[in-house]
Amino acid sequence: QESRFGPGVCPDSSLLHRCSPCYRTMVNIPKTRNTYCRKCKKHTPHKVSQYKTGKASLSAQGKRRYDKKQAGFGGQTKPVFHKKAKTTRRREARTSMVASTAELS
Numbered sequence: 001q002e003s004r005f006g007p008g009v010c011p012d013s014s015l016l017h018r019c020s021p022c023y024r025t026m027v028n029i030p031k032t033r034n035t036y037c038r039k040c041k042k043h044t045p046h047k048v049s050q051y052k053t054g055k056a057s058l059s060a061q062g063k064r065r066y067d068k069k070q071a072g073f074g075g076q077t078k079p080v081f082h083k084k085a086k087t088t089r090r091r092e093a094r095t096s097m098v099a100s101t102a103e104l105s
Contacts, residue, residue: 029093037097046095 030048037044056063069077 027091029091032098033093033095035095039097045098047098049094049096051092051094 029050032045033048034043035046036042037046058064066078
């Protein structure tokens with residue numbers, strides 16, 4: 001259903017259709033993937049999960065150094081990156097071995 005305002009322009013952003021930005025970012029990822037296992041030395045089904053970076057630690061050396069440099073007067077001390085080109089990110093898929101019932105017994 002194309003919008004009468006043209007592609008990419010949505011008169012009602014609450015609806016989920018082709019011109020909505022939410023529609024473009026949804027990706028179907030398979031639950032399992034048949035891929036090579038180094039332990040079994042053959043292709044076996046693996047569970048697929050989306051990897052997300054964890055929360056940054058405040059006690060990490062780089063963060064402590066940055067906070068120390070930022071403290072006090074003088075404003076921003078390190079360069080802030082502004083030239084971001086990509087609007088969407090490709091999710092990294094992590095795989096883990098699926099233990100079949102035949103292997104367990």
